[in-house]
Amino acid sequence: MTEEQPVSLNRKDLTGAFIRLFFIQTVWNFERYLSYGVAFVMLPILKKIYSTQEDRAQALSRHLEYFNTHPYMASFILGAIIRMEEEKQQLPKAQQKQKEEEISALKVGMMGPVAAMGDNLFWATVRPYCGLLAATLVLSSAFQVKGQYWVIPLLFLVVYNVGHVGIRLTGFIQGYRKSDQVVLTLRKYGFQEAIRGLKFASIVLLGVLIVFVNLSELEKEMGLFVLKLTFFTAIVGLFTFVLRRKISPSQLFYAVVLFALMLAFWPDISAMPKDNHFISSKPAAAAGFMADKKPIKGKL
Amino acid sequence: MPHWFFISILLAFLSLDVTAVGQFMVSRPIVVGPLVGWFLGHPNIGLEMGALIEMIWIGDLPVGAHLPMDLMMLSGVSVAFACELVGSQFPPEAVMTYALGVTIPLAALSTEINIFVNKFNVRWVHLAQRMALGGHFKTFAWINWFVVVELFIKGFLVTAASLILIHFTSGLFYLFGTILNGRVMEGLYYAHWLLLALGCSAIIDLLIEKKNIFFLVLSIVAIMSLAIFDQMQGVYLVSIALCAGFAIALFFMGKGEKND
Numbered sequence: 111m112t113e114e115q116p117v118s119l120n121r122k123d124l125t126g127a128f129i130r131l132f133f134i135q136t137v138w139n140f141e142r143y144l145s146y147g148v149a150f151v152m153l154p155i156l157k158k159i160y161s162t163q164e165d166r167a168q169a170l171s172r173h174l175e176y177f178n179t180h181p182y183m184a185s186f187i188l189g190a191i192i193r194m195e196e197e198k199q200q201l202p203k204a205q206q207k208q209k210e211e212e213i214s215a216l217k218v219g220m221m222g223p224v225a226a227m228g229d230n231l232f233w234a235t236v237r238p239y240c241g242l243l244a245a246t247l248v249l250s251s252a253f254q255v256k257g258q259y260w261v262i263p264l265l266f267l268v269v270y271n272v273g274h275v276g277i278r279l280t281g282f283i284q285g286y287r288k289s290d291q292v293v294l295t296l297r298k299y300g301f302q303e304a305i306r307g308l309k310f311a312s313i314v315l316l317g318v319l320i321v322f323v324n325l326s327e328l329e330k331e332m333g334l335f336v337l338k339l340t341f342f343t344a345i346v347g348l349f350t351f352v353l354r355r356k357i358s359p360s361q362l363f364y365a366v367v368l369f370a371l372m373l374a375f376w377p378d379i380s381a382m383p384k385d386n387h388f389i390s391s392k393p394a395a396a397a398g399f400m401a402d403k404k405p406i407k408g409k410l
Numbered sequence: 411m412p413h414w415f416f417i418s419i420l421l422a423f424l425s426l427d428v429t430a431v432g433q434f435m436v437s438r439p440i441v442v443g444p445l446v447g448w449f450l451g452h453p454n455i456g457l458e459m460g461a462l463i464e465m466i467w468i469g470d471l472p473v474g475a476h477l478p479m480d481l482m483m484l485s486g487v488s489v490a491f492a493c494e495l496v497g498s499q500f501p502p503e504a505v506m507t508y509a510l511g512v513t514i515p516l517a518a519l520s521t522e523i524n525i526f527v528n529k530f531n532v533r534w535v536h537l538a539q540r541m542a543l544g545g546h547f548k549t550f551a552w553i554n555w556f557v558v559v560e561l562f563i564k565g566f567l568v569t570a571a572s573l574i575l576i577h578f579t580s581g582l583f584y585l586f587g588t589i590l591n592g593r594v595m596e597g598l599y600y601a602h603w604l605l606l607a608l609g610c611s612a613i614i615d616l617l618i619e620k621k622n623i624f625f626l627v628l629s630i631v632a633i634m635s636l637a638i639f640d641q642m643q644g645v646y647l648v649s650i651a652l653c654a655g656f657a658i659a660l661f662f663m664g665k666g667e668k669n670d
Contacts, residue, residue: 132432137538137557139531140475146535150554153547163545170542170550174535178474181433225474233471237435238616241464244440245609246648248461259453263441263460270435310625310662311655312617316610317629318651321637323606332638339634342607343627349611359466359612360479360514366608367511367601374597 116200117159119192127151127192128185128282135181143178148188148217155192159199169195172210179221180228185278187220189285190292197289216290227301232274235305239312240270246315249322320346414490414577417446418570421486425565428482429472430558439463439485446486450493459489459506465609469616477524484510484517487572495580500587504598507605508586512579516572523568531557 134147152173160166179187191213198209244266247253253261280299285292324339352362424445427437435441439460447456463485470478492509496502534553541550586594618626636647 133430133554133558135433136430136554136561137531137534138429139528139535141532142535143475146538146553149538149542150551153551157547166547167543167545170547171539174539174542229471229473233473234616237438238468238613240435241438241440241468242613242617243648243652245461245465246651248440248457249606250648252648259444259448259457262457263444266438266440267435274434306662307656307659309617309619310622311652311659312613313622313625314629314633314651314655314658315648316613316618316626317633318647319613320610320630321633321647323603323610325637335638336634339630342603343630345604345607346610346614349608350614353469353611353615359470359608360518362608363466363514363605364511366604367507367598370601370604371594371597373600374593 115161117196119155119158119196123155123158124192124282124286126154127188128279130154131185131188131278131282134184134188142174142176144181144184145174145177147181148177148184148191149173151188152192152195155195159195172214175214175217177217177221179225180232182232182274182278183224183228183281185281186224186285186292186296187217189282189287190216190220190289191285193286193289212290216293220293224296227296231301231305232277235308236273237270239308239315240266242312242315242319243269246319246322249319413450414570414573417449417486417490417573418566420446420449421482421569422562422565424486425482425569426558426561428480430561437482439467439481442482442485443489446489447493450490452493452496455492455496455502455506456489458502459492459510460485462506462605462609463488463510466605466612468609468612477521477528480517480520480524483520483569483572484513486569487516487576488513490573491576491580494577495583498584498587500583500595501599503602504595505583507598507601508583510605512576513572516576520568520572523564527561527564 130151130153133150134144136150137146138144139146149170153170156166156169156173160169173191194209194213194216198206198213201209244262247262247265253259284295288295320343321339324335324342349362353359421442424437424442427434441460443456443458443460443463444453445456447453447459450456463481467479467481467484470481472478488506488509491513492502492505495505495509498505534557538550538553541547541553614623614626633647633651636650
């Protein structure tokens with residue numbers, strides 16, 4: 111029986127694995143979550159590292175065990191386990207079993223903390239911040255008036271994906287370089303500081319958004335603008351209080367619509383004129399409501 | 411519903427981004443809304459609705475095993491429906507609120523279908539396990555592409571069915587608009603403004619801690635003053651807010667490091 115020749119992975123192998131990382135959630139399921147995704151990423155790597163069909167099958171089955179983490183941050187773990195598989199194959203047979211256990215322990219040990227970090231960073235901070243930026247630009251009507259509707263979605267995608275793809279790539283490279291020591295490098299990226307910073311940055315942007323919602327009144331009368339803004343802020347406060355009582359946005363949506371309908375039917379409050387201005391005689395006027403919108407204060 | 415076939419194809423492609431391929435966020439309402447709106451000749455409606463949906467459901471996160479509301483379907487179908495209705499004599503704000511209101515139950519149903527698909531995917535993993543143990547690596551890899559096709563077909567069927575179903579509720583909209591002397595339209599018009607407030611609340615709920623509410627009020631007053639006295643508005647105001655936000659962020663990030 112001949113001894114297996116050690117195999118090293120090249121840039122092409124790693125690039126292929128990195129591209130496959132974008133499919134990590136395809137077969138997401140309630141039993142083993144990302145397990146198939148991990149095995150799918152590992153497949154070409156394992157095919158190259160192991161020479162016999164039996165070893166490949168055994169290694170692939172190992173990676174089909176339960177695995178659940180954040181899809182972007184999984185790159186740190188995947189990079190590390192690719193390196194560890196490579197190292198394992200270069201060890202004598204007697205030590206390979208221990209390396210297998212180390213790989214499994216790394217996956218189990220890291221998936222929870224990395225998932226919490228990814229959820230907090232991307233789902234709860236970066237994506238909402240990008241969404242807030244896009245919504246603020248929509249309400250500023252800055253690009254719509256010029257017919258540049260594509261600018262805002264494009265800006266959202268560029269800002270978000272610079273961070274997303276950047277973290278995936280960095281995580282994969284660092285994971286591969288640091289192997290099982292990758293966990294020690296996670297802290298130096300300052301994810302917690304970034305989360306805290308972005309949350310502070312969103313305060314100012316949200317202030318702009320709240321002012322923009324009511325800005326049309328400023329062109330009519332300043333007092334009315336301040337009054338409407340104060341009233342709007344109070345309503346926002348009330349809704350925030352309700353949302354923190356764990357009521358879903360969909361339920362609140364219908365409650366708001368119902369309340370608004372009641373308001374419209376209330377005889378004393380309704381300011382419905384006899385000639386109903388809510389039913390326009392010109393359909394085109396209603397359809398092109400934003401085409402006629404001026405840029406706010408005409409500064410653009 | 412005109413163009414229902416092409417919209418369904420487009421939304422089925424975009425639906426792959428939700429979990430299956432990439433997660434580049436092309437399936438977010440702020441992207442899907444304007445895209446469908448542009449396709450149907452009303453990018454402004456798509457943009458406004460996309461922003462509104464993005465804001466209201468911003469806190470519905472895919473954490474752990476929780477599957478959030480199918481916002482891709484909600485934004486795509488509601489924008490398509492709003493584009494169909496917006497040529498009528500009713501205000502666009504009322505149209506947008508109505509379109510959203512009738513699409514939410516369908517989006518909730520689509521979420522349930524997604525949960526079913528994720529349960530069904532367990533069978534694919536079991537098959538993959540058998541293929542791996544048997545050394546059938548090509549079949550193992552093909553499972554990934556089978557599931558991509560499965561998800562595409564699911565996305566197409568759900569969207570097409572929703573678009574056709576929702577088309578039949580347009581009669582109800584005209585009925586509300588005419589027989590009740592516009593009162594319903596007035597209510598829906600007010601609701602749009604209140605929904606923007608709900609969107610702002612959802613952002614506060616997710617991003618702003620209780621102890622920082624004072625800074626938010628301070629920020630509103632500062633921006634309001636800039637808007638009134640300096641006539642500094644539009645995209646310039648957003649730029650100033652971004653710079654100020656990042657300056658504050660850097661300050662607090664540094665403070666955090668020292669504290670650590």
